Amino acid sequence: MPLTLNTYRLLGRSGLRVSPLALGTATFGTEWGWGAGQDDARVLFDTYLENGGNFIDTAPTYTNGSSERLVGEFSRGQRESLVLATKYSTLRTPGDPNSGGPHRKSLFSSVEASLRQLGTDYIDLLYLHVWDFTTPVEEILRALDDVVRQGKVLYVAMSNVPAWEISRMQAVADLRGWSPLIALQVEYSLINRDAERDLIPMARGMGLGVTPFSPLGGGVLSGKYGRADLTPASTEPGESNRKSFNANLGMVTERTLGIADVVRDIAVEQDRTPAQVALAWVLRNPDVAAPIVGARTPDQLQGNLDTLQVELTDDQLARLDEVSAISLGNPHDLLASDHIRMAAHGEMKIETRR
Numbered sequence: 001m002p003l004t005l006n007t008y009r010l011l012g013r014s015g016l017r018v019s020p021l022a023l024g025t026a027t028f029g030t031e032w033g034w035g036a037g038q039d040d041a042r043v044l045f046d047t048y049l050e051n052g053g054n055f056i057d058t059a060p061t062y063t064n065g066s067s068e069r070l071v072g073e074f075s076r077g078q079r080e081s082l083v084l085a086t087k088y089s090t091l092r093t094p095g096d097p098n099s100g101g102p103h104r105k106s107l108f109s110s111v112e113a114s115l116r117q118l119g120t121d122y123i124d125l126l127y128l129h130v131w132d133f134t135t136p137v138e139e140i141l142r143a144l145d146d147v148v149r150q151g152k153v154l155y156v157a158m159s160n161v162p163a164w165e166i167s168r169m170q171a172v173a174d175l176r177g178w179s180p181l182i183a184l185q186v187e188y189s190l191i192n193r194d195a196e197r198d199l200i201p202m203a204r205g206m207g208l209g210v211t212p213f214s215p216l217g218g219g220v221l222s223g224k225y226g227r228a229d230l231t232p233a234s235t236e237p238g239e240s241n242r243k244s245f246n247a248n249l250g251m252v253t254e255r256t257l258g259i260a261d262v263v264r265d266i267a268v269e270q271d272r273t274p275a276q277v278a279l280a281w282v283l284r285n286p287d288v289a290a291p292i293v294g295a296r297t298p299d300q301l302q303g304n305l306d307t308l309q310v311e312l313t314d315d316q317l318a319r320l321d322e323v324s325a326i327s328l329g330n331p332h333d334l335l336a337s338d339h340i341r342m343a344a345h346g347e348m349k350i351e352t353r354r
Helices: 037-051 062-075 104-118 137-150 163-177 198-204 217-222 242-248 255-270 276-281 297-307 314-324 338-345
Strands: 022-024 055-057 084-089 123-128 155-158 181-185
Touching: 022 037, 022 276, 055 104, 062 084, 062 338, 084 104, 084 181, 104 123, 104 137, 123 137, 123 181, 137 155, 163 181, 163 198, 198 255, 217 255, 217 276, 242 297, 255 276, 255 314, 276 314
Parallel strands: 022 055, 055 084, 084 123, 123 155, 155 181
Antiparallel strands: none
């Protein structure tokens, strides 16, 4: 059934209601060499809200702070109706070792800075942005619980953290009566399904709603790249653009372009854009709460929002699943094998439900 942005979903193990597509604002500001200036970003923000959206994603270091500042400015007068998500732990001040990391000092200073930049008294959803394997989980969880008890943060979540660490933290939070984690932000698209190995199943079991970033694979799935981009173009020192950035990250390969070819074929069948088909595939995953979509122009954003009207056929889903399939690795592939199923269950038929 087609969705709308105001067909809200509960985010993980919480009562928080969010739109099925979140507005990503890493493109708000031009400090990184691409993105939207203030006037253009305002149009994008208003377009999302006019379509019924309420879930805004930002971070203190996106576009060197411009993203948070612009989101704060645009939110004035309508703050209460919005779910503002930001993050902490990336380095905010080069040279200051405690201005980054997931530890308590970094958390408190980052939250205060975000509150100032966003021009608000509270953050709806705070993600730990990047794990660094140095801070005890008890320190992180207690500090997160403290900012929740202070009313500066309402809900807490994780991004770019190993599945086993998140499951351990959720168990500790439950046992100590600390604020539970309710969401997981992770890269997930047809060209990167690695999260299906452990992160997404973990999120399902631990009660975290999944909010995928880069659901278009850095633009590969929207048709932005071709075989000519298999050799990344060199850029002069200080020169940057989003296309060369993603190509140099290794996102453009024969495999990813082959997946994009199938996406394009299905887009023709659907009379839709490749971006809409790629987003529709992510949305069909029952563990996904809200993919994060960004844009540089209103037309791009509106096209992404219109994905909610796309319904892929079983045959089209099967073709997309097949061309993008990955090995789940050990022990998952072993446990899914016919040999192990027969050894464990014989001829028994067991119905499972999510």
